[in-house]
Amino acid sequence: MEDTRKGVSIAARAVARLLRSLSDPPIRIELWNGESLGPPPARAVGTVRIRDARAALRLAADLELEAGDLYTEGRIDLEGDPIAIVREVFKAGSARGFGRLLRPGRLTDWIRRTDSRSSRRNAQHHYDVGNEFYSLWLDERMVYTCAYFPDPEDDLEHAQVAKMEHVCRKLRLRPGEHVIEAGCGWGSLALHMARHHGVTVRAVNVSHEQVVYAREQAEKQGLQDRVEFALDDYRNLAGRCDKFVSVGMLEHVGPENYHTLGAVIDRVLAPHGLGLIHSMGLSQPGRMNRWLEQRIFPNASTPSLRQMMDIFEPRRFAVLDVENLRLHYALTLRHWLSRYDEAWRRIRELVGDRRARAWRLYLAGTAAAFEEGVVHLFQIVFTRERNSRIPWTRAHLHPGDHDALAGRGDARGVA
Amino acid sequence: MEDTRKGVSIAARAVARLLRSLSDPPIRIELWNGESLGPPPARAVGTVRIRDARAALRLAADLELEAGDLYTEGRIDLEGDPIAIVREVFKAGSARGFGRLLRPGRLTDWIRRTDSRSSRRNAQHHYDVGNEFYSLWLDERMVYTCAYFPDPEDDLEHAQVAKMEHVCRKLRLRPGEHVIEAGCGWGSLALHMARHHGVTVRAVNVSHEQVVYAREQAEKQGLQDRVEFALDDYRNLAGRCDKFVSVGMLEHVGPENYHTLGAVIDRVLAPHGLGLIHSMGLSQPGRMNRWLEQRIFPNASTPSLRQMMDIFEPRRFAVLDVENLRLHYALTLRHWLSRYDEAWRRIRELVGDRRARAWRLYLAGTAAAFEEGVVHLFQIVFTRERNSRIPWTRAHLHPGDHDALAGRGDARGVA
Numbered sequence: 001m002e003d004t005r006k007g008v009s010i011a012a013r014a015v016a017r018l019l020r021s022l023s024d025p026p027i028r029i030e031l032w033n034g035e036s037l038g039p040p041p042a043r044a045v046g047t048v049r050i051r052d053a054r055a056a057l058r059l060a061a062d063l064e065l066e067a068g069d070l071y072t073e074g075r076i077d078l079e080g081d082p083i084a085i086v087r088e089v090f091k092a093g094s095a096r097g098f099g100r101l102l103r104p105g106r107l108t109d110w111i112r113r114t115d116s117r118s119s120r121r122n123a124q125h126h127y128d129v130g131n132e133f134y135s136l137w138l139d140e141r142m143v144y145t146c147a148y149f150p151d152p153e154d155d156l157e158h159a160q161v162a163k164m165e166h167v168c169r170k171l172r173l174r175p176g177e178h179v180i181e182a183g184c185g186w187g188s189l190a191l192h193m194a195r196h197h198g199v200t201v202r203a204v205n206v207s208h209e210q211v212v213y214a215r216e217q218a219e220k221q222g223l224q225d226r227v228e229f230a231l232d233d234y235r236n237l238a239g240r241c242d243k244f245v246s247v248g249m250l251e252h253v254g255p256e257n258y259h260t261l262g263a264v265i266d267r268v269l270a271p272h273g274l275g276l277i278h279s280m281g282l283s284q285p286g287r288m289n290r291w292l293e294q295r296i297f298p299n300a301s302t303p304s305l306r307q308m309m310d311i312f313e314p315r316r317f318a319v320l321d322v323e324n325l326r327l328h329y330a331l332t333l334r335h336w337l338s339r340y341d342e343a344w345r346r347i348r349e350l351v352g353d354r355r356a357r358a359w360r361l362y363l364a365g366t367a368a369a370f371e372e373g374v375v376h377l378f379q380i381v382f383t384r385e386r387n388s389r390i391p392w393t394r395a396h397l398h399p400g401d402h403d404a405l406a407g408r409g410d411a412r413g414v415a
Numbered sequence: 416m417e418d419t420r421k422g423v424s425i426a427a428r429a430v431a432r433l434l435r436s437l438s439d440p441p442i443r444i445e446l447w448n449g450e451s452l453g454p455p456p457a458r459a460v461g462t463v464r465i466r467d468a469r470a471a472l473r474l475a476a477d478l479e480l481e482a483g484d485l486y487t488e489g490r491i492d493l494e495g496d497p498i499a500i501v502r503e504v505f506k507a508g509s510a511r512g513f514g515r516l517l518r519p520g521r522l523t524d525w526i527r528r529t530d531s532r533s534s535r536r537n538a539q540h541h542y543d544v545g546n547e548f549y550s551l552w553l554d555e556r557m558v559y560t561c562a563y564f565p566d567p568e569d570d571l572e573h574a575q576v577a578k579m580e581h582v583c584r585k586l587r588l589r590p591g592e593h594v595i596e597a598g599c600g601w602g603s604l605a606l607h608m609a610r611h612h613g614v615t616v617r618a619v620n621v622s623h624e625q626v627v628y629a630r631e632q633a634e635k636q637g638l639q640d641r642v643e644f645a646l647d648d649y650r651n652l653a654g655r656c657d658k659f660v661s662v663g664m665l666e667h668v669g670p671e672n673y674h675t676l677g678a679v680i681d682r683v684l685a686p687h688g689l690g691l692i693h694s695m696g697l698s699q700p701g702r703m704n705r706w707l708e709q710r711i712f713p714n715a716s717t718p719s720l721r722q723m724m725d726i727f728e729p730r731r732f733a734v735l736d737v738e739n740l741r742l743h744y745a746l747t748l749r750h751w752l753s754r755y756d757e758a759w760r761r762i763r764e765l766v767g768d769r770r771a772r773a774w775r776l777y778l779a780g781t782a783a784a785f786e787e788g789v790v791h792l793f794q795i796v797f798t799r800e801r802n803s804r805i806p807w808t809r810a811h812l813h814p815g816d817h818d819a820l821a822g823r824g825d826a827r828g829v830a
Contacts, residue, residue, distance in 0.1 A: 150808060283800035284728040306728055309721035313699040318791055319720055322737035327807065373801040376733055385698035386788040392742065393565060398813045 011053035012037075014060030025088035031056065045088055046080025068291035068365075072358040082361070083334065086368035113299050114254035116233045120206045122252060122298045127207035131186070133350055137339040142186035142213070145248035145278065146329035146377045156335040159328075164192040167245065169397050170321065170381050171274050173197035177242040180204075180268055182234040182261075183249025187214025187227070194226040202239065204232040237264050243276075244269050250279035250308070251300045258303075258310035266315040272389045274381060275317070280329075281305060281378045288375055289365065296362045302375060312382055320390055321381040326370050329377045333367035426468035427452075429475030440507035442500055446471070460503055461495025483706035483780075487773040497776070498749065501783035528714050529669035531648045535621045537667060537713045542622035546601070548765055552754040557601035557628070560663035560693065561744035561792050571750040574743075579607040582660065584812050585736065585796050586691050588612040592657040595619075595683055597649040597676075598664025602629025602642070609641040617654065619647040652679050658691075659684050665694035665723070666715045673718075673725035681730040687804045689796060690732070695744075696720060696793045703790055704780065711777045717790060727797055735805055736796040741785050744792045748782035 012031060028044040029037040032052050038044060050056050055075040058066040070076040078085055113122070131142070138144055139160045147159035148166045167189065173179070175198030184190050184203035187210070193199050205211050214229040234249065244265050253261055265275055280288070280302045287293060288302045305322070312319060340347065340363055348356045369375040383390055427446060443459035444452040447467050453459060465471050470490040473481040485491040493500055528537070546557070553559055554571045562574035563581045582604065588594070590613030599605050599618035602625070608614050620626050629644040649664065659680050668676055680690055695703070695717045702708060703717045720737070727734060755762065755778055763771045784790040798805055 152807065283731045283733045304728055305734055306721050306724035313719055313721055316698045318698045318739060318788060319737060320739045322734060323809065324733060324735045373733060373803060388788060392567065394738065395813045398810045
């Protein structure tokens with residue numbers, strides 16, 4: 001240490017200790033005073049630049065929360081592939097049991113607010129940033145959930161359509177059926193189902209901006225008579241549907257409401273209906289990341305499969321199919337981040353430097369989490385346990401298969 | 416009532432009350448004294464003949480347990496399709512909340528014994544009846560678990576091979592890999608894997624009769640150097656494997672041992688290994704049927720998916736795929752029962768009237784339970800949560816698919 005000011009020295013030591021506790025990931029740290037820690041540039045996946053001593057102290061005190069805030073404030077910078085840098089943090093953490101620190105398994109150490117009014121506020125925080133912002137880095141249909149890439153080389157537009165088709169096949173949509181969608185984003189899936197599968201859809205969402213956008217799209221596509229977008233909470237769903245679908249809403253519902261969600265589905269789903277829930281998930285109950293849950297997705301939470309069973313088991317729904325698509329979400333996020341970085345100037349003009357930076361870290365960090373297996377993505381198909389009008393095999397999900405002979409690929413039961 | 420003896424009158428009233436409590440299923444009941452209850456033969460799916468008054472009283476007192484015992488003793492007979500008759504009981508029970516009576520949700524109201532020594536005894540009770548007995552109604556490979564029928568018209572031999580291939584594809588077997596199989600039955604899957612996928616297998620089983628048979632098969636097929644069958648408990652598994660598989664053993668493990676099973680898998684599975692567990696399951700914790708659990712499968716239990724997560728979540732295994740194959744088990748059981756009835760004379764000679772009758776009811780009752788959705792069948796594929804060498808899609812499970820382009824169908828990760 002050449003700098004003898006006490007604060008700098010303490011900060012540098014704290015950072016060094018933190019680094020060692022991470023079992024020396026191949027990340028280079030450059031400090032405000034010109035010093036550096038970690039491997040030389042050639043052996044590092046990237047560089048973290050810490051711009052002042054107080055930032056280093058905050059980082060050492062609470063890596064999980066402060067890293068994100070300091071990056072947002074511009075007092076930390078990442079040079080190189082941000083996904084690779086965050087992946088190294090996850091790897092190092094895992095190797096040293098640091099995972100416990102990054103993901104304390106307590107769901108209750110701050111008060112979660114997921115009642116109807118709070119849900120609306122939570123959604124506003126995230127989704128009402130403005131449609132233009134999202135249009136700069138999502139696909140042309142504004143699908144803000146994990147895509148499905150039949151081929152990893154597929155582009156994002158193709159993969160989002162393939163995801164919607166994958167969902168429609170799992171749901172065995174048939175012309176004339178009625179679908180209820182809980183949490184419809186900008187409406188892409190509802191419009192796709194109505195347009196390509198001849199169904200009618202009632203879709204609800206608590207984000208005003210999204211519902212306005214979705215209604216405009218329905219008008220433009222002449223689907224306003226077959227798709228209804230309502231600004232409403234899933235708890236208020238009524239009526240009857242042949243198919244129930246919810247893609248990317250469960251993360252906002254909260255495990256404390258899974259029983260309620262199950263009761264809502266039980267209320268609306270026809271006796272021979274099928275349902276699909278698509279959600280991020282963890283391998284055991286816990287948290288994904290405190291910074292993400294506090295700054296990006298207020299009051300969100302990521303359940304384990306066991307927790308998700310609270311939706312199904314009390315109401316005797318039988319799970320028919322679970323598919324883990326985590327690598328597809330990792331790839332989706334890489335596409336989003338790449339578009340985000342390309343649109344960086346416009347994004348900064350639009351939402352300001354802080355939000356632009358926060359969202360960039362969220363995309364990179366989430367991509368890293370999916371790539372490292374810290375987070376998973378579950379698509380669950382379910383029905384009433386006694387319903388036998390269910391697909392005979394899953395060959396229909398992959399058309400062209402030799403199992404799917406004409407006339408038998410259809411839903412059938414033994415009755 | 417023409418018969419004025421008091422016992423008969425009480426018994427007949429008890430049966431009539433029982434029938435009404437079942438919301439009048441279309442089952443005809445014929446009593447020992449020539450009386451009958453229920454719809455006329457033309458409107459009934461079958462007839463239950465009750466041979467004496469005491470039988471009727473026992474039936475009314477505890478339908479779930481006594482029906483099976485009385486059938487075993489020959490004091491109740493079923494005329495018509497026994498599967499259809501049991502299905503009507505399930506339907507009627509469900510309509511009147513009778514399901515609670517048939518499946519009291521208590522796992523602890525008799526002491527379950529699933530320690531190593533008891534497990535051996537439990538298996539002996541069921542599997543050591545003699546190989547000839549099972550050979551009379553299973554397929555030629557002696558596969559005693561749910562088959563997979565790509566086409567419902569497939570015969571049983573084809574469907575059992577298709578099931579083994581389905582499992583091998585889910586496990587992504589590669590030549591040279593080492594597989595551990597827990598609960599291997601008569602060895603068919605282990606032999607299939609070694610023969611058709613070039614792997615080595617160590618398979619354990621606590622049934623002496625089955626292990627002796629499996630070893631003979633290995634010798635006959637010249638596979639004794641590549642498949643080892645050991646008379647041992649899953650708790651003693653050691654060594655390392657690339658793939659872990661267990662088909663139809665979990666029902667004998669008991670939920671109280673799922674943590675232990677998870678620890679065993681954690682001990683033996685390589686870092687990039689895949690595992691598959693295939694088990695009967697319920698839509699919520701409870702019991703399948705007391706008679707079945709006490710008389711046919713001592714100390715067995717059928718878990719819900721939530722309970723099964725006790726194997727995976729404590730060890731941070733990530734579930735990759737769940738498939739519910741209940742209609743395939745229903746069809747498998749119909750095949751077994753049909754062969755069983757064809758071999759009825761020889762079966763009675765071999766195991767005596769009581770066991771022959773008990774097993775017939777077990778096959779018919781279980782077929783009915785799967786057809787009615789009272790029981791399900793889950794195949795679960797899992798891996799360590801951080802393992803990214805996982806299949807990109809499930810298209811490889813249905814070869815011929817357009818997704819499965821050459822060279823990409825293989826397991827790959829993002830690393």
